[in-house]
Amino acid sequence: MLGKEFCWGVSTAAYQVEGGVNEDGRGLSVWDVFAARPGAVKNGDTGATTCDHYRRFPEDIGLMRGLGLGGYRFSVAWPRVQPSGSGPVNAAGLGFYDRLVDGLLEAGIVPLPTLFHWDLPQVLEEAGGWMARETAFRFADYAGVVADCLGDRVPAWVTLNEPFIHMVFGYALGVHAPGRTLMLDAMPTAHHQLLGHGLAAQVLQEHGGQVMIANNLTPVRAASDSDADAAAASAYDALHNRMFLDPLLCGRYPDLTAFGVPPGLGGSVRDGDLEVIAGAPLDGLGVNYYNPTRIAAPTAPGLPFAEAAIEGVPHTAFGWPVVPDGLRELLVALKRDYGHALPPVTVTENGCSTVDVPGEDGAVDDAFRIRYLADHIDALAAAVAEGVDVRGYYTWSLLDNFEWAEGFSQRFGLVHVDFETLRRTPKASYLWYRDLIAAHRARHGR
């Protein structure tokens, strides 16, 4: 059973919900530039307005209060705080987060800010983005600026969101901002993000905050029991999971020679870096879980793995396989593999996109999402029963929002958003989550 202090939350990210891209002196982010490129985002959608959370946040806090939430994970837009990525601080932009944090606390909701959810200031991208080592140091400076302002009210921070996805989609394949197609040459972005995490973690801990990072993790299954498939699965696991956990929890990178990457990630790792990355120990590990991955040996030269379909299970509107037990498997494996080095875990994202069509009364009966969430929460509870220390669950997402390269075509929210009128309508899953939280509180007399 989940304990009394277990935190129920929801997650969002700045560029996906805020809009207001020209308000109060915000600088350009890589996503503004990328989304303006013809063909980069489905239907030419952009985050210029999206849910208008920047102005409608009091209404959104009302929705959160209605859920009875314990926590709200949102991200801080670096270009609002430092429009050029370094130097002068934009007090008006920072003021937004100040009001947001106060509003949350007033509603009894603990703020959990993420400092980087992919919206790098464009000026820094022009200086090399995460390919440049300097960006790690700029990130730590920015973390200090935010902590100076909010640190008196924010108990815990998430430094980075999903450095793996950012490296692969943003820098290797170019399907996300900044749209670079470096393939395996993108590896230094992993190291520079992790170095930025380590440097920022020191600063945040000096401010008395707890530090987490949110990694996208996936249990990797070999497509067969052949040696070739097992080797491919192990290579993929090293790239997706261990490259972003081993340095943090064990102070070393996994073996990436299957990718032709020499030790030291192509020269980007300098003496002392791993001590910085592992040196400010994580107070918590954020796990973003969506689905497992099935991997086979490659059939063509290039990468040392090939992704294989997972069949015989439902799929979300995005086409992602629904395997709730993968969450239990993942959490139990983390404990098995990292032992005492594993800090308490929080599921910082989990959710699904569905085709939600409001009925005539505006109601959305998203039974698929309810089943998805219920089964994943059961899987989480099963992992807790097996001894994994899991402190919270944040569903992705509060609102339908700008789903990156998919624009507004994939809806992940508990609350339906009409992107013409910006009207919010709680879906059936919202009411279900509200009741689940209330029942948990009642069981624990809270």
Ligand code: BGC
């Ligand atoms: C990201 C979110 C995204 C969600 C669904 C995660 O990888 O952190 O920003 O919307 O997945 O794709």
